[in-house]
């Protein structure tokens with residue numbers, strides 16, 4: 001676990017897009033980034049959840065956030081192109097993207113894998129962040145330093161029985177991170193991945209229904225690694241895999 005000491009307002013004047021910002025780790029990241037001065041763009045599927053995070057950010061006296069309601073399952077390249085254009089018009093540049101939204105899909109033996117479920121998981125966890133990043137690269141390059149963070153998992157670094165589509169998607173995520181990091185090497189854009197580790201969220205409860213959630217770290221507790229990767233302190237990190245615990 002990284003011991004990063006954030007200083008007050010160190011994210012002032014930074015604009016950071018977070019996917020899956022309505023719940024779990026994405027919500028905690030949005031509240032924390034904005035607390036340190038960032039303007040956060042909250043992207044997610046359930047508008048009510050995004051509005052709730054918006055209200056919490058305003059209530060804590062942080063910069064006014066923006067909301068992008070978008071279901072990554074149905075989103076097309078044009079959605080991302082339009083989104084990038086709006087971000088450029090509104091903010092001029094983008095300092096960071098946290099690709100956090102993911103679908104767990106069904107766990108079970110490979111032989112029972114549902115083809116549609118595999119497609120959905122790969123669309124939301126891999127294709128959507130890939131095509132979104134492609135569209136956002138020009139506006140990310142307009143920032144003095146920009147950080148792209150992909151979210152991995154323990155099963156994206158070592159395969160495990162019965163983790164099917166989700167594990168396949170997280171290996172692909174690590175691969176995507178490495179390809180893009182290599183292309184961005186020596187530029188103002190850096191690309192890294194984080195494995196949050198076991199964290200007390202709805203997704204974790206779905207994967208491990210018998211587990212006592214109180215034995216797990218909360219999303220708030222694992223945020224220091226995320227803060228480090230959006231801070232200028234990490235400008236030299238590129239192509240690295242981080243673990244938040």
Ligand code: NDP
Nearest residue numbers: 020023024025045046071072101102151198199201203204
């Ligand atoms: P949650 O299920 O709590 O949150 C996932 C978020 O992703 C929700 O805000 C959800 O929105 C959003 N999302 C899901 N599908 C879509 C979609 N089609 N379009 C847009 N947004 C979508 O998960 P966590 O906070 O636990 O997970 C965050 C990340 O961390 C994920 O990438 C996960 O794989 C990874 N991770 C988590 C671990 C853990 O122990 N919690 C361990 C290892 C990795 P909505 O609520 O509206 O559906």
